[in-house]
Amino acid sequence: MPIANTISIEESGGVSFLLIDNPLCSAKISLYGGHLLSYVPKSDGRERLWLSPMAYLNGERPIRGGVPVCWPWFSDNHGKQKGELPSHGYLRTQTWKVTESDESEKGTRVVLSPTFTRGTGFEYDCSVQLEFVLGDVCSITLRTSNTGVVAFTFNCALHTYFNVPNIDKASLLGLTGDYKDKTDNWAVKPTPSPYRFSGETDRIHLSPCPRVSILDNDEFLTDVESRGHDSIVVWNPWHGAASIGDMDAFGYKHMVCVETAYTGGKELQPGETHSLTQIIG
Structure with missing residues (x-):
């Protein structure tokens, strides 16, 4: 299949990477995991994503940073004992293939599909697509079809x-309602205002807010729009980063996860398709 002119392919460590360079942005996607590693709009030249300098980029383990894909379960919510099945599912440790790519005034569009969707812990017939539209904003859509x-x-x-x-x-600006706090035995708490960070943070926000802004010194940094979700997950390991093998002990100072998620269980009838979309501005 022909690849769009704004995409080149790089091979490193046994993994294929897509390098996107168009008039609006540059970006990098690892086909291991279907994983967006970098997104830089040319309007300001600022990297939106954080990638651990210690991340494994050779296919040995999931990639730390960028945009991992969690599917068909989130965290260890798979109905088995913790560790019995891989955390966040098994799509992020597969090699994906390019099924479509093209260019338009919006930027470069790339559609990926995983090697398989049926596996231990999820014995159902379905198809999954991951679509990126990389331009002056970055749109990522994960589609699941029964x-x-x-x-x-x-x-x-x-x-x-x-x-x-x-x-x-x-x-953070834009989060409302209650959240479940994993660091406090899943206690339900009100969203703080102002929303700042002073320690380990692992929260599932139960209100599906459509837009969250990340601020630096109260000045706008990045917008995160979400669609097709039931929750927003916010995570920073704080000093716990020191115990994460593929993360620098002080890496937590330069990252925050704001995750577009469906954590409450999405039922999909035969013939139905669900789309989960995040738009990074």
Whole structure:
């Protein structure tokens, strides 16, 4: 299949990478994991994503940073004992293939498909597509279609790591309602205002807010729009980063995850398609 002119292919460590360079942005996608590693709009030349300098980019393990794809479950919510099945599902450790690519005034469009969707812990017939539109904004859509004859329930997320100059000066704007706090035995708490960071943060916000802004020193940094979601997940490991093998002990200072997610269980009837979309501005 012909590849769009704004895409080149790089091979490194046994993994193929798509390098996108068009008049509006540059970007990099790893076909291992269907994983967006970098997105830089040319309007300001600022990297939106954080990628761990210790990330494994050779296919040995999931990539730390960028935009991991979580599917068909989120975290360890797979109905088995923790560790019995891979955290966040098994799409992020597969090699994906390019099924479509083209160019328009909006930028470069790339559509990827995983090697398989049926696996241990999810024995259903379905198809999955991951579509990127990379231009003056970055749109990512994860589509799940039920191609079988019975309904199934799944969870999914775009687990995006955003680049921030200093987490001590970062804040979020746009989140409302209650959240479940994993660091406090899943206690339900009201969303803080102002929303700042002073320690380990692992929260599932239950209100599907359509837009969250990431601020630095109260000045706009990045907009995150979400569609087709039921929750927003916010994560920063803080000092716990020191125990994460593919993350620098002080890496937490320069990242925050704001994840477009479906964590409450999405039921999909035969013939139905669900789209989860995140737009990064």
